[in-house]
Amino acid sequence: MRNGVFYGVGVGPGDPELITLKAINVLKSSAVIAVPRSSDKGSSRALEIIKGVFDFGDKEILELPMPMTKDRAVLDASRREAAILVAQRLGKGQDVAFITLGDPLIFSTFSYLIPFVKELSPLSGIKAVPGVTSFSAAASLHCVPLAETDERVIIVPAAYELEKVRDALASADTIVLMKVNRAIDGIIELLNEAGLLDKAFFVSRAGWPEEEIITDLTAIKGTKPDYFSMIIIRKND
Amino acid sequence: MRNGVFYGVGVGPGDPELITLKAINVLKSSAVIAVPRSSDKGSSRALEIIKGVFDFGDKEILELPMPMTKDRAVLDASRREAAILVAQRLGKGQDVAFITLGDPLIFSTFSYLIPFVKELSPLSGIKAVPGVTSFSAAASLHCVPLAETDERVIIVPAAYELEKVRDALASADTIVLMKVNRAIDGIIELLNEAGLLDKAFFVSRAGWPEEEIITDLTAIKGTKPDYFSMIIIRKND
Numbered sequence: 001m002r003n004g005v006f007y008g009v010g011v012g013p014g015d016p017e018l019i020t021l022k023a024i025n026v027l028k029s030s031a032v033i034a035v036p037r038s039s040d041k042g043s044s045r046a047l048e049i050i051k052g053v054f055d056f057g058d059k060e061i062l063e064l065p066m067p068m069t070k071d072r073a074v075l076d077a078s079r080r081e082a083a084i085l086v087a088q089r090l091g092k093g094q095d096v097a098f099i100t101l102g103d104p105l106i107f108s109t110f111s112y113l114i115p116f117v118k119e120l121s122p123l124s125g126i127k128a129v130p131g132v133t134s135f136s137a138a139a140s141l142h143c144v145p146l147a148e149t150d151e152r153v154i155i156v157p158a159a160y161e162l163e164k165v166r167d168a169l170a171s172a173d174t175i176v177l178m179k180v181n182r183a184i185d186g187i188i189e190l191l192n193e194a195g196l197l198d199k200a201f202f203v204s205r206a207g208w209p210e211e212e213i214i215t216d217l218t219a220i221k222g223t224k225p226d227y228f229s230m231i232i233i234r235k236n237d
Numbered sequence: 238m239r240n241g242v243f244y245g246v247g248v249g250p251g252d253p254e255l256i257t258l259k260a261i262n263v264l265k266s267s268a269v270i271a272v273p274r275s276s277d278k279g280s281s282r283a284l285e286i287i288k289g290v291f292d293f294g295d296k297e298i299l300e301l302p303m304p305m306t307k308d309r310a311v312l313d314a315s316r317r318e319a320a321i322l323v324a325q326r327l328g329k330g331q332d333v334a335f336i337t338l339g340d341p342l343i344f345s346t347f348s349y350l351i352p353f354v355k356e357l358s359p360l361s362g363i364k365a366v367p368g369v370t371s372f373s374a375a376a377s378l379h380c381v382p383l384a385e386t387d388e389r390v391i392i393v394p395a396a397y398e399l400e401k402v403r404d405a406l407a408s409a410d411t412i413v414l415m416k417v418n419r420a421i422d423g424i425i426e427l428l429n430e431a432g433l434l435d436k437a438f439f440v441s442r443a444g445w446p447e448e449e450i451i452t453d454l455t456a457i458k459g460t461k462p463d464y465f466s467m468i469i470i471r472k473n474d
Contacts, residue, residue: 017259
């Protein structure tokens with residue numbers, strides 16, 4: 001009996017129509033749909049999206065523990081635990097499709113599981129089904145090009161070090177700041193200093209029913225947007 | 238009578254299965270499918286993809302002149318000419334769907350038409366349907382994460398200035414070099430200098446029937462790969 005395949009399936013940014021045919025086909029043919037169980041709302045949105053697209057029938061919905069913590073030991077233990085659950089299914093010849101918002105190889109918990117699944121189930125294939133990213137969806141809301149001709153785009157998770165955000169502003173023509181939720185005020189200050197405030201726009205949950213786009217960033221000063229928020233700065237008009 | 242809507246529709250990186258439901262729905266409901274006519278093979282691949290997905294029926298296939306030149310006057314004239322053809326259809330109330338490989342706002346000729354169509358058909362809506370990018374497809378081939386946790390990704394068109402490639406290597410954790418076709422040897426030299434040669438892989442036409450992935454970059458020294466080639470460098474393991 002062949003081992004199952006472990007798929008990371010990008011279901012797109014949150015608009016159910018932005019799922020690909022490939023994602024649907026892989027999900028339909030997989031016996032197990034794995035979904036990270038965490039405090040964030042991404043997993044439940046990903047599950048909603050695919051529930052709207054096809055009938056689950058007798059597929060197993062496998063919830064994987066994915067705590068939101070910075071404690072490395074806790075993270076490693078939970079990833080190993082999740083990989084054990086996945087490897088058990090793979091060993092029975094079942095394909096396991098791990099669903100993720102956006103793309104499975106850009107800020108997705110899927111990539112953290114790869115080394116553990118490789119170790120525990122070395123004979124299983126591991127494949128990624130790419131998806132439409134949240135930043136493409138955000139740009140489309142405003143119909144703003146992310147890159148033309150010789151322009152560079154940098155994608156920076158802004159929740160960690162503001163110094164990296166400052167560097168990024170200088171190193172590309174378009175800057176996508178992801179995970180801005182915990183650093184809004186500092187980012188607005190940096191943009192103001194760099195004279196880029198009027199080149200920036202804020203998007204939350206692009207393509208979700210509650211999507212929001214804000215072009216005057218000073219309006220969100222002092223607020224705490226959620227995890228699915230980003231700021232895009234395009235220097236050139 | 239309402240004016241038509243001008244859509245930029247990303248049909249994905251080249252694998253027909255990587256088109257989204259939204260792209261299919263917009264293409265089905267549009268009276269006109271616009272496709273750039275140029276010497277590159279992207280347009281014909283985009284057309285092949287959608288021909289496989291649905292029946293064109295009596296839709297008009299509108300070829301738009303898009304010469305590959307750096308002469309600004311020639312470019313502007315041809316874009317205006319293309320926008321006139323689009324605006325004529327929009328004025329008749331027809332929706333026009335401009336198809337593009339990948340995403341319509343990342344290195345796509347769609348974005349160049351936006352200002353001209355806005356000027357010629359100010360009452361028409363202009364919308365972008367985001368698509369899966371070529372770099373997501375390339376990463377998925379090798380199942381290599383583009384970004385985890387606090388990592389930055391920079392996307393750089395490498396055909397223009399090698400100095401910008403050098404800067405990019407220092408400014409992010411993952412570097413995606415697009416349009417590497419005319420600069421392979423210089424890029425390999427830079428990667429070698431930076432000690433990043435063994436962190437890099439080359440992908441051509443990810444998801445196309447003739448896709449190619451090369452992990453030993455010295456093997457492509459002196460060659461001239463085509464426009465749909467890229468090099469991805471991931472510093473962290």
